[in-house]
Amino acid sequence: MTTKPTGKRPTLRTVAEETGFAVATVSRALAGDPKIAQKTRDEVARAAQRLNYVPDRAAQRLRTGRTKVISVLLNLDHEFLGFSDELLDGVIHALSGTDFAISVMPDIRGPKRLETVQKIVHQHLSDGVILTQTEPFDDRVRVLTEAGLPFVTHGRTEFSTPHAWVDFDNEAYARLAVQKLVAQGRKRLTMIMPGSRFTYSQHLRYGFLSAVREAGVAYELPDEVTLANTPHEIAAFIRARQAQPNPPDGHVCVGEVTALATISALQDSGVQPEVDVSVVTKQASPLFEHVRPQIQTVFENLRESGAHLGRLLLERIDGTPPEGLHVLLTPEA
Amino acid sequence: MTTKPTGKRPTLRTVAEETGFAVATVSRALAGDPKIAQKTRDEVARAAQRLNYVPDRAAQRLRTGRTKVISVLLNLDHEFLGFSDELLDGVIHALSGTDFAISVMPDIRGPKRLETVQKIVHQHLSDGVILTQTEPFDDRVRVLTEAGLPFVTHGRTEFSTPHAWVDFDNEAYARLAVQKLVAQGRKRLTMIMPGSRFTYSQHLRYGFLSAVREAGVAYELPDEVTLANTPHEIAAFIRARQAQPNPPDGHVCVGEVTALATISALQDSGVQPEVDVSVVTKQASPLFEHVRPQIQTVFENLRESGAHLGRLLLERIDGTPPEGLHVLLTPEA
DNA sequence: TGCTGGATTTAAAACGTTATAAATGGCGAC
DNA sequence: GTCGCCATTTATAACGTTTTAAATCCAGCA
Numbered sequence: 001m002t003t004k005p006t007g008k009r010p011t012l013r014t015v016a017e018e019t020g021f022a023v024a025t026v027s028r029a030l031a032g033d034p035k036i037a038q039k040t041r042d043e044v045a046r047a048a049q050r051l052n053y054v055p056d057r058a059a060q061r062l063r064t065g066r067t068k069v070i071s072v073l074l075n076l077d078h079e080f081l082g083f084s085d086e087l088l089d090g091v092i093h094a095l096s097g098t099d100f101a102i103s104v105m106p107d108i109r110g111p112k113r114l115e116t117v118q119k120i121v122h123q124h125l126s127d128g129v130i131l132t133q134t135e136p137f138d139d140r141v142r143v144l145t146e147a148g149l150p151f152v153t154h155g156r157t158e159f160s161t162p163h164a165w166v167d168f169d170n171e172a173y174a175r176l177a178v179q180k181l182v183a184q185g186r187k188r189l190t191m192i193m194p195g196s197r198f199t200y201s202q203h204l205r206y207g208f209l210s211a212v213r214e215a216g217v218a219y220e221l222p223d224e225v226t227l228a229n230t231p232h233e234i235a236a237f238i239r240a241r242q243a244q245p246n247p248p249d250g251h252v253c254v255g256e257v258t259a260l261a262t263i264s265a266l267q268d269s270g271v272q273p274e275v276d277v278s279v280v281t282k283q284a285s286p287l288f289e290h291v292r293p294q295i296q297t298v299f300e301n302l303r304e305s306g307a308h309l310g311r312l313l314l315e316r317i318d319g320t321p322p323e324g325l326h327v328l329l330t331p332e333a
Numbered sequence: 334m335t336t337k338p339t340g341k342r343p344t345l346r347t348v349a350e351e352t353g354f355a356v357a358t359v360s361r362a363l364a365g366d367p368k369i370a371q372k373t374r375d376e377v378a379r380a381a382q383r384l385n386y387v388p389d390r391a392a393q394r395l396r397t398g399r400t401k402v403i404s405v406l407l408n409l410d411h412e413f414l415g416f417s418d419e420l421l422d423g424v425i426h427a428l429s430g431t432d433f434a435i436s437v438m439p440d441i442r443g444p445k446r447l448e449t450v451q452k453i454v455h456q457h458l459s460d461g462v463i464l465t466q467t468e469p470f471d472d473r474v475r476v477l478t479e480a481g482l483p484f485v486t487h488g489r490t491e492f493s494t495p496h497a498w499v500d501f502d503n504e505a506y507a508r509l510a511v512q513k514l515v516a517q518g519r520k521r522l523t524m525i526m527p528g529s530r531f532t533y534s535q536h537l538r539y540g541f542l543s544a545v546r547e548a549g550v551a552y553e554l555p556d557e558v559t560l561a562n563t564p565h566e567i568a569a570f571i572r573a574r575q576a577q578p579n580p581p582d583g584h585v586c587v588g589e590v591t592a593l594a595t596i597s598a599l600q601d602s603g604v605q606p607e608v609d610v611s612v613v614t615k616q617a618s619p620l621f622e623h624v625r626p627q628i629q630t631v632f633e634n635l636r637e638s639g640a641h642l643g644r645l646l647l648e649r650i651d652g653t654p655p656e657g658l659h660v661l662l663t664p665e666a
Numbered sequence: 667t668g669c670t671g672g673a674t675t676t677a678a679a680a681c682g683t684t685a686t687a688a689a690t691g692g693c694g695a696c
Numbered sequence: 697g698t699c700g701c702c703a704t705t706t707a708t709a710a711c712g713t714t715t716t717a718a719a720t721c722c723a724g725c726a
Contacts, residue, residue: 009457011712022676027714037674054456058400059712061391062681069434076422081618082415089409092439101402101436101458106425123387124342125434231623260623267625285414290564290593291624292600344682355706360684370704392682395711 010051019047030055068100069126070313073107073116073140075133079194079227079255080284083132083302087154090306091130098314100127107132114139121147128313130154134165136199150316152309152325155199164316164325166308168300170200170254173331174207177252177280178215180296184278186250188218190241192234192258194227208252220248227254231261238265253281259288263295282331298331305329343384352380363388401433402459403646406440406449406473408466412527412560412588413617416465416635420487423639424463431647433460440465447472454480461646463487467498469532483649485642485658488532497649497658499641501633503533503587506664507540510585510613511548513629517611519583521551523574525567525591527560541585553581560587564594571598586614592621596628615664631664638662 012030016023021044029036029044047053061067072091074084091102103126105116117140120126127150131140134155144151145161152164174191181189191208194201205221212219225237241247242265251266253259259281263273271277274293281288283297308327315325349356354377362369362377380386394400405424407417424435436459438449450473453459460483464473467488477484478494485497507524514522524541527534538554545552558570574580575598584599586592592614596606604610607626614621616630641660648658 012714013712023712024677024714025675027712028675031714035674040674052455056395056712057456057458058391058394059681060714062389062395062683062711063713063715065681067391069436074418074421074425076418081620082418084421085407085409085415085417088407088417088437092407092437096439102438103402103434103436104421104425105435106429122385123390125390231619235623257620257623260620264623264625286564287414287590287593290568290590290597292597345684346682356682357684357707358705360682361705364684368704373704389682392711393684395681395713396683396685398711 009056010053011056012053014051015044015048015053018051019044065124067125067127069103070095070100070128070130070310070317071103071105071120071126072130073132074104075107075109077109077228078133079257079282080300080302081256081287082285086284086302087132087306087309090303090308091310092306093303094307094310095314100314114143116140117143121149128152128317130309130313134199135197136202150313152313152316154305154309157199162322164312164322166305166312166327167200167329168305169328169330170203171207173282173298173300174204174252175211176298176331176333177282178208178211178217178250180280181250181252181278182211182215182217184250186217186278188220188246188248189250189252190220190222190248191252192225192227192237192254192262193221193223194254196226204254217250227258231257234258235261235265235268238262239269242266242269242271249277251277251279253279256281256283256285256287259283259295260291263291263293298333300331301329342389343386344389345386347384348377348381348386351384352377398457400458400460402436403428403433403461403463403643403650404436404438404453404459405463406465407437408440408442410442410561411466412590412615413633413635414589414620415618419617419635420465420639420642423636423641424643425639426636427640427643428647433647447476449473450476454482461485461650463642463646467532468530469535483646485646485649487638487642490532495655497645497655499638499645499660500533500662501638502661502663503536504540506615506631506633507537507585508544509631509664509666510615511541511544511550511583513613514583514585514611515544515548515550517583519550519611521553521579521581522583522585523553523555523581524585525558525560525570525587525595526554526556527587529559537587550583560591564590567591568594568598568601571595572602575599575602575604582610584610584612586612589614589616589618589620592616592628593624596624596626631666633664634662 012023012026016026026044029041030048057068095102120129121143129144129149129151131151132154134153134157136158138157141157141159141163154166156165156167178189189212225234251262253262259279262279266273266277273279273295279295281297282300284300284302288295288297312325316322345356345359349359359377362374363381390401428435453462462477462482462484464484465487467486467490469491471490474490474492474496487499489498489500511522522545558567584595586595592612596612599606599610606612606628612628614630615633617633617635621628621630645658649655
């Protein structure tokens with residue numbers, strides 16, 4: 001009648017013996033099966049509670065094929081400091097009410113990039129995947145789509161097959177940044193681009209180009225250097241450009257790291273940010289509120305993105321078709 | 334004889350049928366059991382390879398009780414930008430050769446802090462745990478020790494029962510920072526402390542105090558404000574202090590965020606960092622190489638810490654007793 | 667009184683693995 | 697020629713769930 005004094009974890013069998021019902025009945029009662037009498041369900045629930053019963057994930061997983069795990073592919077190389085930190089926090093938040101575990105895996109750069117998703121699919125490691133730094137024709141998306149494994153990307157693709165995604169409107173950001181610089185009277189704008197293989201690089205380019213053309217100001221988009229370069233290389237490039245005739249007087253930065261490199265390069269070249277030249281950057285943390293001289297920034301809320309990614313993935317796993325599952329976060333002026 | 338055209342994942346049974354051996358033999362052959370003839374082992378290995386067989390984690394976990402998962406408790410509130418990013422990268426690196434999965438869970442602040450470890454223990458969610466932001470008598474350590482679950486802390490405790498830990502020598506850092514400031518001729522030093530409940534807060538305090546006393550310079554350790562305050566509050570405090578008579582002329586900062594807040598507060602108060610007053614900070618990323626004016630920094634390698642944490646945890650899981658499993662990383666001058 | 671049927675409950679199989687204990691086969695020794 | 701022994705291999709029983717199909721119970725009805 002009382003709790004067995006055994007030190008082992010209680011199982012369905014323990015609860016069954018305690019209540020006198022069969023294991024199957026207990027299982028279905030706990031699952032809330034309406035074919036089980038309400039009275040039985042209550043009694044079983046109470047016993048389970050009392051015994052501190054929790055289902056064994058391994059057994060459930062083995063039996064049902066559902067892992068109750070989602071994978072998040074992480075990569076340290078990013079334009080934001082602490083990118084994964086913030087994104088993960090959002091994902092954790094979105095999944096906090098569920099019994100899903102979050103498994104982080106490396107998002108390797110280069111030709112081996114596919115390996116992680118292939119491993120997830122082949123070894124059946126999770127019920128869904130969150131991808132970041134998406135490319136227009138991202139092979140990882142291809143693999144996951146073919147495998148029928150639910151996933152959400154941070155960033156859009158150009159596949160015709162629909163999939164869930166969350167994105168920040170980088171086109172709007174670039175446009176906004178250009179407008180801010182133009183409003184400050186800047187006449188020659190520039191921007192260090194992310195590697196052109198990423199989707200958002202195209203969005204940035206388009207937004208930048210259409211805005212500068214609309215404003216009728218001069219511009220230059222260097223291709224000698226990208227965000228894949230180190231901050232030092234970027235700073236060196238900007239200093240070099242500054243030594244040439246007719247340097248840009250307005251800089252659009254895509255992230256905190258580049259912005260700092262840009263500002264320092266300008267200062268080291270003897271020009272004063274916010275006096276001789278203006279800088280605008282996207283930021284994911286309130287970092288720049290404490291950087292002097294203070295420059296204009298646009299906030300990209302990565303925690304919110306993470307939360308959306310988590311939420312959409314849960315919906316996909318639940319069976320919602322990917323068609324409507326899109327979130328486009330817009331920058332606030 | 335050839336691969337079954339079934340679309341399902343191959344199991345031990347598939348390999349058994351393919352090779353003609355029994356399931357048990359195949360299992361033990363793949364495990365490298367020396368009681369299985371070498372020839373058999375080779376043949377089974379080849380078949381498994383050919384069939385693309387990978388063991389089912391759920392089944393293994395159910396049978397053996399080993400989850401092949403390690404948990405990392407993460408918390409966004411940190412003195413370093415991207416703290417978890419860097420640490421996780423190290424952990425991922427350390428576990429990359431193994432088949433362990435990394436599960437991230439929230440490290441909740443406040444009275445609920447115990448819940449996550451309790452859940453891990455009770456629901457048997459992983460084979461080992463990595464804790465950060467350790468306290469001298471950390472209840473999480475108590476719970477894990479009692480449960481007999483392997484774990485490694487980032488930061489030391491003051492328990493007499495030994496456990497594995499990795500720590501940065503913050504006492505040495507504080508001492509070093511003070512020495513740098515004194516070498517610059519600074520006469521009145523200060524430091525914003527982390528919340529006193531953390532172990533490393535005591536280390537910092539001790540290092541700071543012993544160094545300033547040794548150098549015979551004045552100092553003040555404010556207790557009105559800690560790293561738990563927002564950067565704005567910290568900046569406001571520094572500005573207020575700066576308006577009082579006899580303000581400090583040397584600031585030891587424990588992290589990037591505070592350092593930026595400090596520098597901006599000083600600038601906003603009309604004093605020039607590196608001219609009127611000096612600042613030294615710890616940094617985990619090369620951030621400050623691009624902050625102007627350039628201040629002195631000491632690097633704390635969080636990736637390395639993460640890698641050690643992962644490595645030591647694997648050893649603990651393997652059965653190595655915790656006695657020798659300590660790593661103290663020392664700051665480089 | 668015996669049947670039918672709906673409402674509950676249950677026995678048993680299965681998921682894929684590992685561990686225990688027993689079976690098999692070959693070979694040298696007597 | 698038989699026995700025993702060692703080296704291999706194997707059948708079987710778990711691990712804790714969920715699910716399928718069958719069993720049970722009881723009321724209502726003929």
